[in-house]
Amino acid sequence: MCPTQFFFISLLLLFIINSSRADNTTPFGYCPSSFCDNGLNISYPFWRLDNYHSTSPQYCGYPGFGINCSQLNSILYISDDSFNVTKIDYNNLSLTLVDIDGVDHRGCPRVHHNLTLDDDFPLEYSKLDLYLNFYYNCTVSLPDSADRLDCLTSRGNYSYFYVGDHEPEDLKWYGICEKKVVVPVMEGGLMRGVGAAIGEGFVLDWQIAKECGKCEASEGRCGYDNSKHESLCFCNDGTIKFDTCESQSTQFLTHLHD
Numbered sequence: 001m002c003p004t005q006f007f008f009i010s011l012l013l014l015f016i017i018n019s020s021r022a023d024n025t026t027p028f029g030y031c032p033s034s035f036c037d038n039g040l041n042i043s044y045p046f047w048r049l050d051n052y053h054s055t056s057p058q059y060c061g062y063p064g065f066g067i068n069c070s071q072l073n074s075i076l077y078i079s080d081d082s083f084n085v086t087k088i089d090y091n092n093l094s095l096t097l098v099d100i101d102g103v104d105h106r107g108c109p110r111v112h113h114n115l116t117l118d119d120d121f122p123l124e125y126s127k128l129d130l131y132l133n134f135y136y137n138c139t140v141s142l143p144d145s146a147d148r149l150d151c152l153t154s155r156g157n158y159s160y161f162y163v164g165d166h167e168p169e170d171l172k173w174y175g176i177c178e179k180k181v182v183v184p185v186m187e188g189g190l191m192r193g194v195g196a197a198i199g200e201g202f203v204l205d206w207q208i209a210k211e212c213g214k215c216e217a218s219e220g221r222c223g224y225d226n227s228k229h230e231s232l233c234f235c236n237d238g239t240i241k242f243d244t245c246e247s248q249s250t251q252f253l254t255h256l257h258d
Ligand SMILES: *[C@@H]1O[C@H](CO)[C@@H](O)[C@H](O)[C@H]1NC(C)=O
Pocket: 049, 050, 068, 069, 070
């Protein structure tokens, strides 16, 4: 073989090797980036819940971080409640969420549930959030700086909210109001009104998931096998291990097949 032929064959081989990885922005074949129809970039540690089929029950990403892209929505489910993800910032590890039924068709804040972040779920409130305390269906008026929501007045019942720590410390609402709901909003959004603030959402920060620490420390990416109920570690050489990509690991599982 003459040197030019060798050169072109090498170039061709290089091209084939590269193009087999070209669908991904990273060498992790099992951890592709993709976009929802609304343009949201879904990348590790998030993954596409709507691409995930029961025939291939494993995914790459944090458990609970699956996002359902459908029509123009990108929904993250947190303890059975639906939140539309409007932004993911992969640099400072934060995401912006909007409660899917937080405001009614008139833009009136009518929040149905508290957001509950379990201790072992790696999401936390951001410093950018402040809290609104809503009190719905109160039969007498609430004291001090409570703001009344005139859009929810019904036959002598009123609903109120307090901004963050403006609420009196020993407020006795039980027996006076039907329901209290605590809602995070971005501090900046409140200038545009309380309905607008809820529509703009709030920010959560994410941390390294506890079960993923060893995997990520070995430069792998963490995932899960739902049928075997075990966590997985996707390594950039194409192998899948249990918890770490470190070569001395004997927990070799399987090779990546296309
Ligand atoms: C995604 O959302 C669509 C539309 O709301 C729903 O029909 C579908 O069941 C959801 N998929 C998953 C995996 O939750």
